[in-house]
Amino acid sequence: NAGVTQTPKFRILKIGQSMTLQCTQDMNHNYMYWYRQDPGMGLKLIYYSVGAGITDKGEVPNGYNVSRSTTEDFPLRLELAAPSQTSVYFCASTLWTSGIETQYFGPGTRLLVL
């Protein structure tokens, strides 16, 4: 299994541009998550999904959108990039059954908005 894969690894955006961060998992996990990580600030949840067709907001959803049309894919969309969205973005997945499953993380996408 490849686990959780993310593309691109690094991207520079101009203010106002749009982009989609891709995330794919091949473990047939039901739950998927998007986090952002800023220096010294830990992980903040942006959006999550409990299964195909179901998404919900996390702690910091403003400026982002997601969709989950398949079990495998969970893309994150930035519509109008702002400097405050400069961060490292991590996708994660888990097979949530009875609270004993771990999260698997992708390698991250480093985004710089100028």
Add this chain to the structure above:
Amino acid sequence: KQEVTQIPAALSVPEGENLVLNCSFTDSAIYNLQWFRQDPGKGLTSLLLIQSSQREQTSGRLNASLDKSSGRSTLYIAASQPGDSATYLCALQSGGSYIPTFGRGTSLIVHP
């Protein structure tokens, strides 16, 4: 709302030392607690997972304990090595929620 605190934020120790990383939380109604490792520029890797009914878990030189009554977990690293240098994060899956809450992490440097 669950709050997770990790102290210290940074730690530097000489090789070979035994060390303890701390994680405290405010709500004891948890499903599980995990310890993760994050190397610079990389994603998180799960080290140990403790279910709410367990007291500790061990993997090699790592031992994680959980005391729900006091709202604390510790990660014990025995005979530390330079390769242990990384940021260690704890995350709790709280009762009634399938969204883990992360601490900010402890940045560990083990120098030769």
